Amino acid sequence: MTIPNLVGAGLIVIGAGMGLGKIGGSAMEGIARQPEAAGKIQTAMIIIAALLEGLAFGALFLGK
């Protein structure tokens, strides 16, 4: 692995981490506000997290 590759990987992880944090945080807020909708919020959260993860892994994979 060269240094630009590693810097790129770090940037990807920063971006993905920020995204996941936003998703998780908003989901927690939503659940705290409406605990009865916890199941639905969780499902939606996992789908969005999975889409984001796919994007991040795709970028890591292409940069390998």
Added chain:
Amino acid sequence: MKLGKTARNKVLSLFSLFFFYGAFAASDSPKTESESDNHGAVSSEAEISEYILHHIKDAHDFHLFSYNDSEGHRKHIGFPLPVIVYSSKGFRTFMSSEFHHDDSGHHVVERDGVSLVKYHEKIYELEEGAHGVEFDEQHHPTNAHAVLDLSITKSVFGFLLVSLLMLFAFGRLAKQYKKQAVPTGFGRVLEPLILYVRDEIARPNIGEKHYRRFTGFLMTVFFFIWISNLLGLTPLGFNITGQIAVTFSLALFTYLITQFSGTKDYWKHIFWMPGVPVPMKIILAPIELLGTLTKPFSLMIRLFANISAGHIVVMSLISIAIIMKSTLGAAGATVLSLALSFFLTLIELLVAFLQAYIFTMLSALFIGMAVEEHDHH
């Protein structure tokens, strides 16, 4: 019952998956990396990363562990798998034990006028008159060429094992439903999972009207990925869903099913998006068309990267026992690596289920988008 049909669909899907996997595994290009001869001997950091990369790749035999015997010879413990290659002179089959654990291309296997060597888990056929394989600077063999490799490798073996397990377990369950409403034995474990896939994944995402058509496929994919992931956590060293060829064929099925079950509305929304001005329609069409390809692509990469990354991290944590031995002592390093890898394996158990769930969920979502009927207002 509907489950009988599901079982039949499952067999069909698995056979075609197997076919695709075989075709894909044979068309890989040789990797360019240097590797030492002592396959399985781990002592330094460089060798550890090599060992981990070796584990991630598919192999022609099961390698469990190695040790040095009292005379200093390297002993390898594992079991061989059949090698089936189509060379320039037709099919040749033999057990992989004939390579004697050689992965550097030095040990030549002679079979009816065909000389074969194994180099980085790829099998090459030597040209006429050559006695050993030679490499150029990029580690490509110069006097040998790749053959069509249809071997039962580690992943193919795991693939077949999972298929047979599923066929047996679900076939038995389907038969039980003909006689009684409540299953007995292992079927009681499977029934809630099947209902979960049907009622929590297929029904809400595809819709009440169409979900039955796709439940068979979704269930096959879900259980195949889940069982394969769990098999990857056993010490046998399977890495089935960590092979990109496997995830490629799984994603290809989702892609084909989505496209072939697409309604008129689905295609209209891709090529001629209603409700936007004409220049915008022209810009949107290629983007939407590309969107149909990126969805299965992300499915493929997600599963492959997650499982591979999980394996790499578990193996790295186990390697702490070797790397930290000089600073923490043998006992301290072992306890540290055991504790860390134990907790990570627990997380991997969750990931095994989560990835199967996400793959099935997103497949259902994409299929649901394709079969959805828009009410025009």
